[in-house]
Amino acid sequence: MAKIVVITSGKGGVGKTTTSAAVATALALKGHKTVVIDFDVGLRNLDLIMGCERRVVYDLINVINGEANLTQTLIKDKRVDNLYVLPASQTRDKDALTTEGIEKILAELSKTFDYILCDSPAGIERGALLAMYFADEAIVVTNPEVSSVRDSDRILGVLASKTKRAEEGKEKVKEYLLLTRYSPERVEKGEMLSVEDVQEILSIPLLGIIPESKAVLKASNSGVPVSLDKESDAGQAYLDAVDRFLGETRAHRFINVEKKGLLQRLFGKKKAG
């Protein structure tokens, strides 16, 4: 039985797709058969971030409409074993998504996969609601910024009420907070919300803190999920986060301002970790 995990946020542009790609890759690297599904119909991005945009033949909507089966549609990642991508449609819109269609797809994927990641679009409309409807667990991606925190809070409310688990009175969806684009320098200056500030409002377990990093833009542009860039701070932070997700304990890194030593200041190099 697969675990269905939704990566959601409410707010747009906080790092859901980056996270979906990074987490899916990290899980697959650990040997778990993982598929990541793009629910952003019409504005699909996941295929770009995963680096497989030239290999998309069929998409999620084709499968829902019965025009293609899953085997034809799933794209196997070339770099990492056990990793598959189910892209969204570029030309259709979210009205083509149906609950029954998604249910069938998830049921079929559950037979062979360990983890099914659902990359949610921003907002609280159809695409976002369907991405979270069947979820067992949720990673709520938040920037340490007031509107992102407010939207994540809203999404937590929706997760508690508009999911299958909520409607059937089952054990609620397990929620995790992933704080992204964190800058310890700005937090120290008082310009940015700290981890504690965000946790006080959201009160859900903290999965990880991903620092603001140039590596993320590099990764998107080259179609390489950032967790494959093991030298970068963001990459390492994602790998830590996935270890925690799988039950291990990891100390949170990249959350304190680095005191630069003399040599570092002279030569301007920044160590990761």
Next chain:
Amino acid sequence: MDNATNHAIKVEPAFVLKGSLFTLSVLQLLDSDLKKLGRELSEKIRLAPKFFHYAPVVIDLSKLALSPNQPFDFQACNQVLRGHQLIPVGVRGGSAQMHQAAQAAGFAVMIEPHSNTADKNQPNLANRKTIENNAQNNVQEAGGKILKEKDLKELKNLKDLETGLENSEENLNNNFKKSGNLLITSPIRSGQQVYAQGGDLVVVASVSPGAELLADGNIHVYGTLRGRALAGINGDVKARVFCHKLQADLVAIAGHYKVFEDVRADDDDFYKQLYLQDGQLCIGSL
């Protein structure tokens, strides 16, 4: 007709009856002169064109000094009101005869809720401190869930406070009584509304900004109260709001509300209670 065909045919109903709770403005008529009424309403609209905004109102007839045989033209009254952006939905406070006449003209006769001293203080249209709540739908489904639909619309205040809130479901596996106190032990998230009908609301968690708490009785928050809290919403002026940390945007008791516009000093906010004194909302320490 055999049983087999009976099972096969399923007819979808055309409507469903649901219980609802509405709080409405009351227009208390002091003079039976409809022309005078029309002039005064026109003046109000001239000064503030959106003042009435097609509000539903109940016409209170109790102060109308009419001689027993003097008829009141309810049809004409209806026309005057509708012509001035008011939608009369019913009447109250009149004699049985008047009520009959009103019904003949298409008005409903309002059934009074149980009276308490607050009824006499029912805000009239001139009271600028009152928020009117509309459309509260409270349906209990099997499994202890409440389905709530609520539209908060402010009528009288000259500031335009119009918030549309969508459906919000609260999954309550714990301590839910249909009419009575309500206990919530998980955080109340932005966009959620909770209504404790007929009793107190107790929240053992924090309340997020953008959330709304409503109760007929008191509201207790054993955590940080952000967002809005409206206690005594059916007119109980003795209702209070208690919280560990007061960071609310708005608190109201029996319709009298206070907006917390300025960011308050952090250390000042702990263990507060809010209550009505002489019609004013006061903040005290616990």
